[in-house]
Amino acid sequence: MRHDYLFTSESVSEGHPDKVSDQISDAIVDLFLSKDPEARIACETLTTTQLVVLAGEIRCKGVFENGEWAEGAQEEIEATVRNTVKRIGYEQDGFHWETFRFENNLHGQSAHIAQGVDAKENKDEGAGDQGIMFGYATDETPGLMPATLYYSHKILERMAADRHSGAAPFLEPDAKSQVTLRYEGSTPVAATAIVVSTQHKPGYDENDPAKQAELEAYVKGVIADVIPANLLCETEYFINPTGSFEIGGPDGDAGLTGRKIIVDTYGGAAPHGGGAFSGKDPTKVDRSAAYITRYLAKNVVAAGLATRCTIQIAYAIGVSKPLSLYVDTHETGTVGDDAIEKAILGIAKLGGLTPRSIRTHLGLNKPIYQPTAAYGHFGRAAEGDLFPWERLDLVDDLKAALA
Numbered sequence: 001m002r003h004d005y006l007f008t009s010e011s012v013s014e015g016h017p018d019k020v021s022d023q024i025s026d027a028i029v030d031l032f033l034s035k036d037p038e039a040r041i042a043c044e045t046l047t048t049t050q051l052v053v054l055a056g057e058i059r060c061k062g063v064f065e066n067g068e069w070a071e072g073a074q075e076e077i078e079a080t081v082r083n084t085v086k087r088i089g090y091e092q093d094g095f096h097w098e099t100f101r102f103e104n105n106l107h108g109q110s111a112h113i114a115q116g117v118d119a120k121e122n123k124d125e126g127a128g129d130q131g132i133m134f135g136y137a138t139d140e141t142p143g144l145m146p147a148t149l150y151y152s153h154k155i156l157e158r159m160a161a162d163r164h165s166g167a168a169p170f171l172e173p174d175a176k177s178q179v180t181l182r183y184e185g186s187t188p189v190a191a192t193a194i195v196v197s198t199q200h201k202p203g204y205d206e207n208d209p210a211k212q213a214e215l216e217a218y219v220k221g222v223i224a225d226v227i228p229a230n231l232l233c234e235t236e237y238f239i240n241p242t243g244s245f246e247i248g249g250p251d252g253d254a255g256l257t258g259r260k261i262i263v264d265t266y267g268g269a270a271p272h273g274g275g276a277f278s279g280k281d282p283t284k285v286d287r288s289a290a291y292i293t294r295y296l297a298k299n300v301v302a303a304g305l306a307t308r309c310t311i312q313i314a315y316a317i318g319v320s321k322p323l324s325l326y327v328d329t330h331e332t333g334t335v336g337d338d339a340i341e342k343a344i345l346g347i348a349k350l351g352g353l354t355p356r357s358i359r360t361h362l363g364l365n366k367p368i369y370q371p372t373a374a375y376g377h378f379g380r381a382a383e384g385d386l387f388p389w390e391r392l393d394l395v396d397d398l399k400a401a402l403a
Contacts, residue, residue, distance in 0.1 A: 006183070016255070043279040056279065128283040151226060153376050177194070188231065257279045294389050
């Protein structure tokens, strides 16, 4: 392991065009799961200037059956989409929740996919696709997330809260952040560079130095509130480095579901299997298996078995049993990685990590997904039904299995 190095992660706000798409797709997932917990959804969203387009496949009792929409279903879908954009805060000429054009191109799920996933008399429910998924945890932050991503998210969360409350009325929804930390060993010791680009009201740019200074002072104040003072000792700031950022969101750049998979996960500090999360029901192991591997890695670190942990799992479409489970504690483990693998597979309540057992153990067949679609799927506080993969309720089981 290198002793002294720089590492960088970025985040994007809820108003970023790709995140607008993610939140719409997950609002559709929640809508269908609220009608039918066994619904199948794969919803992709395109956003651009004054346009939102849905595409994908669904199966949902009481909403879409036998190739037909139930009465009022399409109107409810459109209302869900518009309310999501309204909540984010888009009321601009180029993208307004009330006036954008809307297309719904959702259709029925492929029968060939359904026959592989659905449980039958002699077959358990299979994985919704093939693929590899990764989970990760590190003791760098209280939420056991990489510090670079943790602080990048927190900056934008605070700015969004201030925008919604009116405390920062010059902000518009689109924003990006990036944090570079210098590490000594595995410990972050200094923030060497922080980048924040935020959409703003007219005038808060290089054409009005006083207003530009007001915006920059505000952003630096947020950074100072979010990042510990001892890390801000050698920091270079880049705030709206292009000079102006009035045109943003889907009007400034088209957005698509699933294009921010590194922002959604570990900021590049861990591998990624390549599959996005938003818009997918939990039979899709791209989503549910990524959640269970985060849950496992977090509990391994919380149990004191390692200070860093990466876990990979693999599936074949239509097959319930995982093809492989791999644990890597990056030479920080207190026991062998193979022993942790064996312990995980031996914990009865995990059910062998089949897609059905994952959904059951974490309670994933619920409308819990829209809150995941901005500021990361991991490192969030488990609360009620939300973010169950962040719970630390496997610590004792892991310790017992390794005793």
